[in-house]
């Protein structure tokens with residue numbers, strides 16, 4: 001079950017298998033085969049060079065020098081160089097294409113994961129999988145794997161040629177090369193582990209940076225920039241150390257190939273020289289042998305580079321595939337009801353718009369663990385700031401070290417406990433209760449961000465789980481508490497609700513939520529940018545813009561999480577009239593933090609500790625539910 005997955009740390013990310021890399025490498029099969037073809041032809045041209053060189057020296061020795069041979073050698077070298085250029089370009093292009101492919105898959109998957117995965121994972125880590133891990137796949141192609149395939153031909157060809165020229169000399173030189181090869185293969189596994197750890201650390205760094213940037217105002221206001229700086233620096237230094245780990249292993253690998261070449265060269269010059277002096281070997285053969293030796297070692301160098309790139313890529317691919325293999329949000333859905341018309345009106349005209357029937361809910365364990373970790377960190381942070389006034393970086397480091405301990409198993413508390421209530425069609429129902437009572441969770445169950453642990457929620461008489469999620473969400477207009485405006489224009493923000501809405505419709509819904517003046521604030525009108533670079537909207541205005549967006553979609557049911565941020569009298573009145581307008585003809589379930597907003601609701605559901613402790617009108621609840629009376633007294637309403 002998705003929700004029960006543990007969030008994974010850096011160390012337990014599964015490593016990908018070589019077979020998982022093939023689909024990426026051979027996504028464009030004809031291109032890859034062409035590149036391999038070019039590489040093989042290029043290898044043949046490489047092999048021809050020492051042969052021609054040997055012939056040339058022999059001709060000079062025997063006094064039968066022929067200029068034609070020189071031209072042939074020049075042509076062979078030139079064609080070989082051109083082929084290698086073409087191959088290089090095609091490899092880079094294919095490498096970029098592989099990165100694009102991996103990013104497309106990952107983005108497509110990310111946008112369809114269950115909400116629980118986002119709650120349980122760190123955003124920055126997910127971002128770095130898309131941005132950074134995918135680039136490591138490119139290195140498999142650009143750092144020699146394909147050249148190494150063509151190089152295999154050069155390698156085998158050179159060995160055969162060397163064996164023919166002088167088997168004794170060959171036996172001496174190949175020993176050292178073999179030893180180096182074995183060492184490199186053994187080190188490859190270490191590179192893979194180091195690379196996965198490095199990528200996970202980059203993920204942690206991105207997550208920490210993202211957290212700091214998103215909380216910048218709080219950090220500045222509390223004077224805790226240095227504290228947060230210490231956290232991010234710790235992650236950055238961790239990434240540096242992991243990078244060094246890779247460097248240490250690769251530092252071993254690269255000299256191995258040079259060492260192999262040097263040892264072999266010393267042996268060839270020493271023993272070869274003696275054999276030439278003794279008259280057992282022609283000087284032309286020794287020159288050809290040395291050229292073949294270089295040809296044999298060059299692919300080995302490529303091979304060493306390729307191995308290290310492949311192992312790095314497998315580490316990164318493990319992190320990519322970990323996400324790709326998660327089930328989509330809809331994976332286990334069994335849709336039996338097709339919704340047509342408002343809230344399934346045809347199917348059950350008299351059924352309530354929404355019904356909660358004995359609904360209980362616990363958040364999945366991984367989500368609770370992530371939530372606890374977040375709270376734990378911020379509680380330590382608060383204690384720290386309170387205790388020291390200003391957070392000194394070195395102490396912050398000590399304090400934060402405590403945070404890294406893996407949390408012990410957690411028990412997921414019952415957040416909703418046997419909740420039952422009804423939202424009759426066309427009525428306005430309000431959820432009220434103290435913070436943490438479970439009101440927002442109730443709305444997120446209706447959106448099916450999570451499913452109840454027990455009980456059933458019905459929409460128009462049909463169980464939510466039987467309705468296609470798109471259909472379901474098309475019936476619902478969900479206005480969140482801190483409805484974020486998205487970067488872009490006023491129009492962009494509105495069209496999210498209904499991409500085909502006309503300008504007139506956009507202006508009309510803005511009027512409906514008392515935001516008609518927004519288009520007059522900038523000469524650009526609907527094309528004015530909202531946010532930092534354009535029109536600044538207050539919290540209340542942002543929420544009204546979100547309501548306007550929802551109205552364009554014209555959903556029959558409105559779920560509204562009223563903003564907790566205090567609105568001034570004028571804004572409060574604007575919001576209330578906006579709500580009255582949008583509520584007419586719709587079923588509305590709203591979370592109210594200000595009782596003033598809901599005194600005239602058709603029904604108020606009072607929640608505490610995940611239970612419904614009273615249902616009725618304002619007047620009824622004042623009489624029957626002490627908690628409600630206290631809330632009302634507190635807000636000077638009673």
Ligand SMILES: Nc1ncnc2c1ncn2[C@@H]1O[C@H](COP(=O)(O)OP(=O)(O)OP(=O)(O)O)[C@@H](O)[C@H]1O
Nearest residue numbers: 119363367368371415434435436437438439440441
């Ligand atoms: N993503 C989450 N993961 C784990 N626990 C959560 C999550 N969201 C909420 N909770 C817990 O569920 C309980 C109910 O929270 P919820 O946000 O639904 O309450 P609420 O009544 O809407 O509170 P508020 O008025 O403060 O928004 C709380 O104990 C909260 O800590």
